[in-house]
Amino acid sequence: MKFENLDILKLDRRTFLKVAAAMGASAFLGTYKADIVRAIAEADRNIVWLHGSECTGCSISFLNAEHPDVIQAVTKLNVMIQYHETIMAQQGLFVDGAAVKDAALNANYALEHFLDSGKPFILVVEGCVPQGPEGTGDYCKIAGKPFLDEVKHAAEKALITVAIGTCAAYGGIPATPPNPTDAAGLQFLKTTKGGVLGAGYKSKAGLPVINIPGCPAHPDWVLLTLAAAILEKVPADFLDKYQRPKPFFPPAYTIHENCPRRGFYDRGELDTEYAGGKCLWKLGCRAPVTHSDCPLRLWNDGHNMCTQAGAPCIGCVEPMFPDGTLAEEIEKIPTLVGVDINTIAKVAVGAAAIGVGAHAVRRIAMKEE
Amino acid sequence: MPKVVIDPLTRIEGHLRFEADVAGGKVTDTHSSGQLFRGFERILQGRHPYDAHMFTQRFCGVCPVAHATASIRALDTAYGLSTVDIPENARLIRNLIVAANTIMSHATHFYALWAPDLVNPLYKTVLEEKAGETGAAIYKELAARLTPLAGTSWIRAVQTRKILHKVIAILGGKMPRHMTFVPGGVTVTPTIGDIAKIYSFWLQGKDFVEQQVLGISVEDWLKTETIGDVANYLAMFDDKPLSEVPDIYLLIKFGAKGIAENMYDLPVSLALDTYGGYRGDEPIGFLSYGVYYEGDDWGWLKSGFTDGVTLAKEAFDPNKVTEHIQHSWFEGYSGGRHPYEGMTNPKYAPGTEKYSWLKAPRYDNKPAEVGPLARMINDQDPLVMALATAFGANVYTRTLARLHETVRVFAKMTEWAFALIDNINAGYTKPSDFCNTTPVPKTGDGYGLTEAPRGALGHWIKIRDGKIANYQAVVSTTWNCSPRCANGYRGPAEQAALDTPTPVASNPVQLGSVVRSFDPCTACAVHTIDKKTNKKYELRLL
Numbered sequence: 001m002k003f004e005n006l007d008i009l010k011l012d013r014r015t016f017l018k019v020a021a022a023m024g025a026s027a028f029l030g031t032y033k034a035d036i037v038r039a040i041a042e043a044d045r046n047i048v049w050l051h052g053s054e055c056t057g058c059s060i061s062f063l064n065a066e067h068p069d070v071i072q073a074v075t076k077l078n079v080m081i082q083y084h085e086t087i088m089a090q091q092g093l094f095v096d097g098a099a100v101k102d103a104a105l106n107a108n109y110a111l112e113h114f115l116d117s118g119k120p121f122i123l124v125v126e127g128c129v130p131q132g133p134e135g136t137g138d139y140c141k142i143a144g145k146p147f148l149d150e151v152k153h154a155a156e157k158a159l160i161t162v163a164i165g166t167c168a169a170y171g172g173i174p175a176t177p178p179n180p181t182d183a184a185g186l187q188f189l190k191t192t193k194g195g196v197l198g199a200g201y202k203s204k205a206g207l208p209v210i211n212i213p214g215c216p217a218h219p220d221w222v223l224l225t226l227a228a229a230i231l232e233k234v235p236a237d238f239l240d241k242y243q244r245p246k247p248f249f250p251p252a253y254t255i256h257e258n259c260p261r262r263g264f265y266d267r268g269e270l271d272t273e274y275a276g277g278k279c280l281w282k283l284g285c286r287a288p289v290t291h292s293d294c295p296l297r298l299w300n301d302g303h304n305m306c307t308q309a310g311a312p313c314i315g316c317v318e319p320m321f322p323d324g325t326l327a328e329e330i331e332k333i334p335t336l337v338g339v340d341i342n343t344i345a346k347v348a349v350g351a352a353a354i355g356v357g358a359h360a361v362r363r364i365a366m367k368e369e
Numbered sequence: 370m371p372k373v374v375i376d377p378l379t380r381i382e383g384h385l386r387f388e389a390d391v392a393g394g395k396v397t398d399t400h401s402s403g404q405l406f407r408g409f410e411r412i413l414q415g416r417h418p419y420d421a422h423m424f425t426q427r428f429c430g431v432c433p434v435a436h437a438t439a440s441i442r443a444l445d446t447a448y449g450l451s452t453v454d455i456p457e458n459a460r461l462i463r464n465l466i467v468a469a470n471t472i473m474s475h476a477t478h479f480y481a482l483w484a485p486d487l488v489n490p491l492y493k494t495v496l497e498e499k500a501g502e503t504g505a506a507i508y509k510e511l512a513a514r515l516t517p518l519a520g521t522s523w524i525r526a527v528q529t530r531k532i533l534h535k536v537i538a539i540l541g542g543k544m545p546r547h548m549t550f551v552p553g554g555v556t557v558t559p560t561i562g563d564i565a566k567i568y569s570f571w572l573q574g575k576d577f578v579e580q581q582v583l584g585i586s587v588e589d590w591l592k593t594e595t596i597g598d599v600a601n602y603l604a605m606f607d608d609k610p611l612s613e614v615p616d617i618y619l620l621i622k623f624g625a626k627g628i629a630e631n632m633y634d635l636p637v638s639l640a641l642d643t644y645g646g647y648r649g650d651e652p653i654g655f656l657s658y659g660v661y662y663e664g665d666d667w668g669w670l671k672s673g674f675t676d677g678v679t680l681a682k683e684a685f686d687p688n689k690v691t692e693h694i695q696h697s698w699f700e701g702y703s704g705g706r707h708p709y710e711g712m713t714n715p716k717y718a719p720g721t722e723k724y725s726w727l728k729a730p731r732y733d734n735k736p737a738e739v740g741p742l743a744r745m746i747n748d749q750d751p752l753v754m755a756l757a758t759a760f761g762a763n764v765y766t767r768t769l770a771r772l773h774e775t776v777r778v779f780a781k782m783t784e785w786a787f788a789l790i791d792n793i794n795a796g797y798t799k800p801s802d803f804c805n806t807t808p809v810p811k812t813g814d815g816y817g818l819t820e821a822p823r824g825a826l827g828h829w830i831k832i833r834d835g836k837i838a839n840y841q842a843v844v845s846t847t848w849n850c851s852p853r854c855a856n857g858y859r860g861p862a863e864q865a866a867l868d869t870p871t872p873v874a875s876n877p878v879q880l881g882s883v884v885r886s887f888d889p890c891t892a893c894a895v896h897t898i899d900k901k902t903n904k905k906y907e908l909r910l911l
């Protein structure tokens with residue numbers, strides 16, 4: 001196999017940022033999409049997709065992928081989905097307490113059989129992992145077994161482990177205080193490393209869990225990351241400190257910087273009522289502290305995104321999601337993502353000042369007074 | 370007497386375990402058991418009311434729109450807003466989003482979740498044994514269309530469903546999880562160009578519906594009202610080779626014993642009309658809350674409760690809804706309680722009379738089926754009434770009701786889209802034409818009733834000191850897949866699965882098919898606790 005272009009994923013950080021800055025992060029990956037598609041065609045990979053405490057939203061979102069779409073990726077290319085509860089024909093089957101030993105009929109048997117085969121596979125986990133009550137994991141059971149045990153068992157054998165969606169990555173809404181089911185993400189609970197697999201977990205390929213947050217995750221983020229994983233072309237600095245792929249979740253900038261409504265922000269035109277068509281800062285927009293390429297990539301085949309539709313970003317890709325109160329101006333929330341809000345406000349305002357014009361910031365400041 | 374357990378029941382959303390005792394090749398007893406508990410409602414307490422619809426639409430990735438709708442209607446009422454206070458544009462946009470999601474969900478359910486059962490190897494054997502070459506040809510056609518990831522119809526449906534998400538994205542920012550519902554209206558202000566885009570997607574969808582599903586125009590299909598009309602419809606395609614008939618033709622003709630074997634004298638059918646119904650020895654009814662704004666009213670698809678035995682329809686009375694916990698992993702009261710006075714105090718106790726994380730909602734103490742069949746019956750839809758009268762309630766009519774509702778809602782979408790265009794052309798484009806932005810009340814109680822694709826859905830909210838004091842949701846799958854109630858009556862899916870033919874215990878395909886025909890979605894069907902304090906939550910809402 002030769003995919004020279006894909007070595008872009010291995011570029012050192014400086015060069016990467018330079019290229020990314022020149023092309024825009026989404027153009028950057030978009031350009032190489034064709035190679036990635038070809039790469040999937042030539043690779044031969046098994047995928048085991050497990051659902052924990054979840055809503056299937058990430059799977060549904062995944063089905064919205066375009067160019068390639070999932071059907072192309074799965075049917076035309078050599079990707080074998082060995083287990084996925086929402087689409088597989090089989091179901092879990094027991095007769096008189098004994099598992100039906102037929103992989104064509106029994107989903108659990110098919111899964112165990114596959115995991116025991118020793119074949120390399122990519123583990124995809126959707127949904128967080130409830131550890132309660134009292135550490136038993138009984139709040140989520142599949143085939144009579146706590147999901148907690150199943151996910152650990154599968155993760156031990158996985159070549160690469162990918163957490164899809166904010167729940168699987170960081171715990172998401174179910175793990176929000178008071179965290180009634182004692183839920184956690186695979187390798188994080190909110191911003192704290194550890195999760196159910198432990199801080200030291202490494203998959204067989206020597207990688208920590210790759211987190212693709214979002215509520216739900218964007219299908220491009222998932223497909224392109226899986227492609228990189230299938231190729232085993234995940235460079236050492238591919239992930240940020242919350243183990244998110246940097247091309248989609250750029251540490252250096254936020255959604256606010258590329259927002260379609262940014263012009264209004266720069267002119268200090270801030271809506272205080274909904275449907276006003278201007279900047280949503282005062283309605284609680286969290287984009288200034290949210291790192292993702294939503295405004296460049298857009299959603300549903302490029303048709304729209306939250307702020308463009310007048311809906312304040314709720315920061316659904318951040319580890320603390322849904323911290324604070326979604327509807328409040330960010331200045332009014334005491335801490336965010338574990339950082340003092342004043343620091344963030346400074347960073348956000350600083351970025352704006354360096355960017356489009358300090359006058360805008362001043363004007364906002366004046367208006368606020 | 371073999372005991373068959375399906376766990377997990379795949380091709381549904383969430384985690385459901387279904388147990389059946391089998392004797393003489395038939396199911397003799399059933400237990401439906403929700404296997405996942407998340408506790409969202411508890412997490413909402415103390416938060417800003419705005420968070421409610423953002424959180425609750427994350428109950429479920431398949432019908433987030435339904436939860437957002439129930440929640441936003443609950444917030445509207447808690448904020449003191451009635452239907453007339455919601456600008457007409459916002460009502461139309463809400464309708465369009467709900468409609469698009471219902472169609473998307475129904476299409477996904479039929480093609481990707483339910484229909485793959487029809488290509489189970491068991492049917493191959495049965496069809497070939499009883500009908501030789503004809504049977505083999507029927508199976509071959511079903512497999513060619515419906516096999517997951519490979520069938521032609523499966524692939525086209527799964528690809529086409531994306532356009533409905535694009536429609537929602539245009540009006541909602543993105544999908545899953547549209548973002549634009551807010552108390553008092555919507556945040557989005559679409560242009561004529563945006564609506565033109567929606568219409569173009571609608572036309573693409575229409576091609577799929579007419580070419581692949583119906584074989585005739587949407588308008589002509591909606592004229593099908595009697596069994597005679599159905600027979601005429603079938604006759605249009607009888608001379609065509611199987612590879613050229615529309616999907617619904619295969620289902621209508623070969624799905625029912627009453628049609629394939631009785632009307633066409635074929636030696637075999639899928640016999641979906643012979644199971645998944647009700648014995649009638651336990652109470653059962655069909656319940657719907659109504660859905661879609663119609664002018665200043667609610668309920669373009671009407672609400673109501675129709676008794677399953679007498680078929681008498683009565684007006685829906687929200688006070689008749691109660692929840693029982695005798696057989697659920699909760700404790701604290703006996704009998705039924707109205708959601709306003711509900712109590713959620715969990716106690717996981719496997720191996721006792723309790724066997725599910727789902728409570729048992731009852732209407733007037735009766736178990737009630739919710740979903741498209743119930744909606745069509747309560748709306749007195751002529752075609753579904755005719756089918757239900759001729760064949761009874763079963764897997765066959767339940768599935769056809771779902772497809773028929775899909776076509777009805779699909780046709781209705783243009784009406785709303787054109788009304789929106791008229792409003793925009795008439796200059797109704799101010800922010801206040803889309804949202805009546807209203808401050809959070811210090812105190813307010815509200816409830817929102819709507820219909821998820823899979824059935825009646827209600828949210829109840831109580832706001833105190835400007836924060837959520839209590840939040841409670843009674844969701845569709847809790848109705849359909851509920852365990853037994855305090856009176857010992859089985860839930861609707863438990864009743865419907867009785868007598869299901871199970872010739873091979875190790876491959877209970879019909880049983881799976883019955884439960885799936887309810888389109889279960891269990892992630893949102895579970896309630897709330899706080900394990901740390903084990904405190905009882907008195908949910909006295911309203």
Ligand code: SF4
Nearest residue numbers: 256259279280285287
């Ligand atoms: S605050 Fe939000 S709406 Fe305003 S420019 Fe930034 S991202 Fe866009």
Ligand code: SF4
Nearest residue numbers: 294306313314315316
């Ligand atoms: S804009 Fe914000 S809320 Fe919307 S998808 Fe992106 S990160 Fe999530």
